[in-house]
């Protein structure tokens with residue numbers, strides 16, 4: 001079972017259910033400076049946007065209800081570092097960072 005938290009997957013499921021997978025098109029949406037690669041800064045900005053979108057009641061925390069079926073309870077617990085039952089922005093950012101590192105297979109600091 002893949003326990004890797006994926007902000008990309010969350011975005012796909014939360015905002016674009018039509019996308020079956022992270023496509024080039026999707027990377028392009030994150031590539032704000034248009035250099036055909038997604039760097040850590042762009043990824044962080046993207047994750048921030050996802051967080052804001054998911055935080056429906058705007059209380060600065062994501063509950064399991066807010067993420068709904070987008071991520072599994074197991075993934076939720078993996079991201080909830082302080083185990084308080086909600087995901088803070090810093091917990092989400094930390095998970096996104098790990099996600100970026102895991103996705104950057106050739107370790108060039110970019111997803112391309």
Ligand SMILES: [Ca+2]
Pocket residue numbers: 031032033034035036037038039042
């Ligand atoms: Ca870029």
Ligand SMILES: [Ca+2]
Pocket residue numbers: 055056057058059060061062063066
């Ligand atoms: Ca909330």
Ligand SMILES: [Ca+2]
Pocket residue numbers: 080081082083084085086087088091
């Ligand atoms: Ca937490």
